Amino acid sequence: MSAEIICVGTEMLLGDILNSNAQFLAKQLAQLGIPHYYQTVVGDNPERLKQVIEIAISRAQILIFTGGLGPTPDDLTCETIADFFGVPLVERPEIIEDMAEKFAQRGRVMTSSNRKQALIPEGADILPNPTGTAPGIIWQPRPNVTILTFPGVPSEMYRMWEETAVPYLKSQGWSQEIIYSRSLRFWGIGESALAEKVTSYFNLLNPTVAPYAGNGEVRLRISAKAPSEAAAEDLIVPVETQIKEIAGLDFYGVDQETLASVVGKLLLQSGETLSVAESCTGGGLGQMLTEISGSSEYFWGGVISYDNSVKVGMLGVNPDDLAKLGAVSATVAEQMAVGVKTRLSTTWGLSITGIAGPTGGTDTKPVGLVYIGLAGPKDEVASFEYRFGQTRTRPFIRHVSACTALDVLRRKLLTREP
Known part of the structure; x- marks a missing residue:
């Protein structure tokens, strides 16, 4: 069964x-232990959708559709499925x-076009939509073929999946052995450097370990196949x-x-508070x-000191140091x-000041140069220099700067003397 x-x-x-x-459904199917080998994206075209159905029923027994259940003329999923299997659509009162009640609750009037959403294939069961107006269906039009349809709105689909489909x-x-995964998250170490440290684990068969990297972060996904989540754990x-x-400290969190x-969590545990001063990250x-x-339990606020006058007037930065050092x-x-x-x-x-680019860099202070400042109890203060790369984009530099500032504080909270 796939x-x-x-x-x-x-x-x-x-x-x-x-x-x-598709990403959500793929993960959910793995957790249920239902194999799935193909994903298809098709436009709002009845003939092409029929071709997709023809291929899908030749290689899978459960067809899960998302999208095309709305009230507009291009929402054709239900009627195309019904037409493919030669079954008429029937209006379900x-x-x-349900739609009329939801429209009334929102102070709106249901239009005639919305009635289209009440048309489902004859013999199909309704897959309720608790939040939206477009229901789905659960239907077995042929032996060994089961169809589930969902609206394309992710929040509606998620709830319908969890409450009815699962x-x-x-x-x-239909569930076979489940595939259960945990993602370990790392900051301050590159993918290749981490891979060298844990390379022997990439040869494991069950569980398996696979690396992923992006936006300055590295993840290791550990996946196990077992009869139950507890056994996989x-x-x-x-x-x-x-x-x-x-x-070690390069690991920071899970999932x-x-x-x-x-x-x-670390600040809550210690009963301490944090404020931030930002320049290049702009909040x-x-x-x-x-x-x-x-977060209001420990984060009290911040200052976006983009202009030097704010650094001087609000934060007390020495104007002579600004003139001399920049x-x-x-x-x-x-x-x-x-x-x-x-x-x-x-x-x-915690502070951040730097050059996010793409302009503003010089030979001595290139794009990607960022300084992070940390002031703590007992009047302790420190700064950290980072060079995130002259060819990196502005959004990337701003993102990794903010994450690295948090990582600086995390490491300090974990390693400081009592």
Whole structure:
């Protein structure tokens, strides 16, 4: 028993939107232990969609569709599937009632075009949509063929999948050995350097270890195949423990953890607070920190000191040092960190000043040169110089600067003397 994912929408073929639905479904199928070997993206064209269905049913038993369930003329998924299998569409009054209620709750009037969403193939079961107006279907039009359809809106599809599709698929007994994965996250070490340290683990068969890198971060995905998640966990944990020991401080988190969330936990544990002063990152560091729910417990705020007058007036940076050394310097980074820590009365002050490019660089201070300042308890202060590369893009330099600042603080919190 295998599944095939079919994503319907011309906007994906044109590159207007990212096909995150296929990624989500692929991970979910692996967790359920349902093999899947093919993914297809097809535009809003009935004939091409029929061709895709013809191919899919020759090599898979579960067809999972996303997209094309809306009220507009180009939403043709349901009627094309019905036409392919020679079954009429029927209007389901319970769908009409559900849509009308949702429109009323939102203070809107349901239009006649929305009734199209109540048309599903005769004999199909409704796959409820708790948040949107377009339901899906669960249908077995032929022996050994099961069809599930979902709207293309990711948030709607996720909930429909979790609340209805997963219980249904489990009830059919199609799950085989599951594939369970854990992602280890690293900062401050390159992919090749980390790979050299853990190269022997790449030869494992179960679990397997695979490296991924991007935006300055390296990840190692450990995947195990087993009858259950608990059994897979037993295979993963020993390898995970060994890799963490090898990586040391370069390892910072697991799965959905971020540098900001890890730093937040450390600050909460110590009962300490943080403020930031940013120049080239323009608030990016503060944004990362405030993306964490509850961050107001330890993050008190920041100053975006883009112009030198703000560095002097708000942060107390010495104007003579600015004139002599420039805004992108270790001394200024340290003074920014001390200044924001003092001004906001926090335990720690973290600063960033640099040249994000693509203009503004010189021979002595090229694009990608960044200084990070850290001021802490007992009047301690330090600065760190980084060169992120003259050919890197502005968004990349800004992103890695903010992440590296968090990493500087993380390492300090983990290694400081009691």
